[in-house]
Amino acid sequence: MKSLLIEPDRHPKDHPGQERSYTLGPLQAGPPCCDPQTLLSIKNLSLSYGSTPALKNVSLDIYQGCITALIGPSGCGKTSFLSALNRLTDMIPTCNVSGDIHFHGINIHDPKQDVLNLRRNIGMIFQKPLPFPVSIRRNIELPLREHGIDNPTESDAIVQQVLSDVGLWAEVKDRLNAPAQALSGGQQQRLCIARALALKPQVLLMDEPCSALDPISSAVVEDLIQRLRGRYTIVIVTHNLAQAKRIANYAGFFWVSDRAGCLIEFGQCKQIFESPQHELTAAYVNGSRG
Amino acid sequence: MLKNRLATLLIWLSVILISAVFVVLVLDLVRHGWAELSLAYLVDAPLDAGRGGGIGPIMVSTGLILALTISVAAPLSLATAVFLTEFSSKNSVFSGIIKRSLDVLASVPSIVFGLFGNAFFCVYLGLGFSILSGGLTLACMVLPILIRTFSEGLRAAPDEYRLAAAALGLNRAAALRHFLLPTATPALIAGLMLAIGRAIAETAALIFTSGYVDRMPDSLMDSGRALSIHIYDLSMNVAGGDSHANSAALILISLLFMINTLSSKLAYHWMHKRITCL
Ligand SMILES: Nc1ncnc2c1ncn2[C@@H]1O[C@H](COP(=O)(O)OP(=O)(O)OP(=O)(O)O)[C@@H](O)[C@H]1O
Ligand SMILES: [Mg+2]
Numbered sequence: 001m002k003s004l005l006i007e008p009d010r011h012p013k014d015h016p017g018q019e020r021s022y023t024l025g026p027l028q029a030g031p032p033c034c035d036p037q038t039l040l041s042i043k044n045l046s047l048s049y050g051s052t053p054a055l056k057n058v059s060l061d062i063y064q065g066c067i068t069a070l071i072g073p074s075g076c077g078k079t080s081f082l083s084a085l086n087r088l089t090d091m092i093p094t095c096n097v098s099g100d101i102h103f104h105g106i107n108i109h110d111p112k113q114d115v116l117n118l119r120r121n122i123g124m125i126f127q128k129p130l131p132f133p134v135s136i137r138r139n140i141e142l143p144l145r146e147h148g149i150d151n152p153t154e155s156d157a158i159v160q161q162v163l164s165d166v167g168l169w170a171e172v173k174d175r176l177n178a179p180a181q182a183l184s185g186g187q188q189q190r191l192c193i194a195r196a197l198a199l200k201p202q203v204l205l206m207d208e209p210c211s212a213l214d215p216i217s218s219a220v221v222e223d224l225i226q227r228l229r230g231r232y233t234i235v236i237v238t239h240n241l242a243q244a245k246r247i248a249n250y251a252g253f254f255w256v257s258d259r260a261g262c263l264i265e266f267g268q269c270k271q272i273f274e275s276p277q278h279e280l281t282a283a284y285v286n287g288s289r290g
Numbered sequence: 291m292l293k294n295r296l297a298t299l300l301i302w303l304s305v306i307l308i309s310a311v312f313v314v315l316v317l318d319l320v321r322h323g324w325a326e327l328s329l330a331y332l333v334d335a336p337l338d339a340g341r342g343g344g345i346g347p348i349m350v351s352t353g354l355i356l357a358l359t360i361s362v363a364a365p366l367s368l369a370t371a372v373f374l375t376e377f378s379s380k381n382s383v384f385s386g387i388i389k390r391s392l393d394v395l396a397s398v399p400s401i402v403f404g405l406f407g408n409a410f411f412c413v414y415l416g417l418g419f420s421i422l423s424g425g426l427t428l429a430c431m432v433l434p435i436l437i438r439t440f441s442e443g444l445r446a447a448p449d450e451y452r453l454a455a456a457a458l459g460l461n462r463a464a465a466l467r468h469f470l471l472p473t474a475t476p477a478l479i480a481g482l483m484l485a486i487g488r489a490i491a492e493t494a495a496l497i498f499t500s501g502y503v504d505r506m507p508d509s510l511m512d513s514g515r516a517l518s519i520h521i522y523d524l525s526m527n528v529a530g531g532d533s534h535a536n537s538a539a540l541i542l543i544s545l546l547f548m549i550n551t552l553s554s555k556l557a558y559h560w561m562h563k564r565i566t567c568l
Binding site: 091119195 | 457458473
């Protein structure tokens with residue numbers, strides 16, 4: 001495995017009690033990564049539900065350590081695209097995926113590929129916060145245990161660490177055994193991010209993670225995503241163009257043509273927003289279409 | 291306005307009618323059966339074909355048959371329900387066949403189960419008239435109810451949990467164990483209670499399988515008389531057994547009532563526990 005841009009530095013005792021920040025220094029609107037390296041490469045991805053196509057011929061590269069934003073109108077297949085990346089589409093019996101997706105140069109559809117391991121490495125956050133109906137602690141512990149981390153000391157340390165990473169530790173440290181569903185929506189979403197982070201994924205797929213949240217919670221989550229840059233490779237779908245502009249390094253614009261979604265334009269975030277090559281992109285980011 | 295009043299009136303009328311049926315039934319049983327009821331009645335052996343004495347051995351036989359029925363039917367049904375909801379696709383031919391057969395099975399009259407149980411368990415497997423035969427026959431009979439309620443309970447667990455669990459790299463079994471079964475527990479309890487209620491009230495399926503013998507059973511291979519059979523026998527075949535039949539029926543109704551209350555309490559408790567803490 002190639003090294004990440006910034007080595008993950010996960011042990012709590014290295015930084016006792018102090019809030020860590022993982023940014024690559026001061027943030028600018030859509031800075032390109034210093035040295036883009038392809039982590040996920042998608043070639044000619046087509047996807048259909050039964051005989052209805054949802055995506056046609058999508059090809060792009062996802063760069064390691066960067067934030068890639070996907071924008072586009074409703075129904076153009078962004079969620080379907082994300083689900084194809086960690087093979088969550090396998091869960092939908094009618095869904096057919098064709099094309100090549102390589103993760104670290106290995107085809108994810110290779111029969112030898114362990115799907116559970118793939119999903120552990122490529123985590124996903126859904127639009128609606130989906131905490132399990134158990135306690136806050138168990139939400140994080142159960143997936144860990146299923147992946148073989150069942151030593152209580154170790155998992156307690158991880159629980160504390162990921163909850164601090166998402167800025168939730170101070171808020172919930174006294175009620176870890178309270179039901180997760182009693183948390184507010186924004187807290188639930190951060191818990192879901194923490195739960196995904198606990199498995200030390202390399203990629204995080206985020207499907208409109210802020211859209212069910214109020215502006216303040218949304219800002220907190222957005223800030224969190226910023227801080228994950230570099231340590232994690234993030235692909236985020238968002239309908240909030242300003243947000244995409246603020247946080248993304250790369251951006252892709254999806255559009256429906258011939259009743260199937262396709263990728264119209266992909267490039268550095270700044271370029272997509274400031275000098276789009278395609279007229280549809282220009283119209284969309286300037287708010288006159290979609 | 292008038293329509294609304296009329297609808298309200300009709301609704302109230304039907305509510306009163308339904309409750310009245312229940313109240314009249316219970317009052318009638320109490321009137322005829324209350325005199326014989328006592329603690330001794332519950333534990334004593336019946337005398338003179340049930341005209342005197344109590345229903346001790348009958349309670350024991352009933353309990354054994356029920357325990358056997360549930361311990362055989364519940365695991366089988368849970369496994370089938372899990373297979374149908376979690377491991378087979380909605381429109382697979384195989385699961386379609388299973389569901390269709392279960393629907394047919396659910397509407398088969400219980401006397402047919404009795405004849406089948408007699409032919410298969412008593413004669414073919416050589417278990418004879420025994421609590422074992424009766425319990426197994428009842429197990430076959432409640433399978434459709436259990437599978438139906440269990441699958442419905444599992445299906446009611448939101449699909450999103452399945453997705454979220456899969457996205458964390460959990461396999462289906464783990465998702466089932468940790469999230470889906472706990473979510474479905476109230477429904478599982480309700481299904482169990484429904485099955486117990488159905489089994490405890492069953493007569494026709496037991497006449498030819500567990501038999502009439504009203505002695506205290508020594509083992510599962512002994513014939514044992516269930517409560518409902520006792521009621522049937524006293525009122526149909528024993529002259530002068532009516533008051534005891536009423537007492538036994540009163541006990542049966544009380545049991546059903548208790549099972550019902552217990553099940554809603556349990557289901558509520560679980561639901562509550564899920565929301566407050568686990
Ligand atoms: N499980 C499914 N079965 C059948 N069709 C589906 C399914 N999920 C999505 N689709 C269809 O695929 C197309 C793309 O859907 P998708 O959810 O990927 O869009 P999206 O870009 O995420 O939209 P939104 O921005 O509203 O979330 C839509 O036309 C949708 O109707
Ligand atoms: Mg979507």
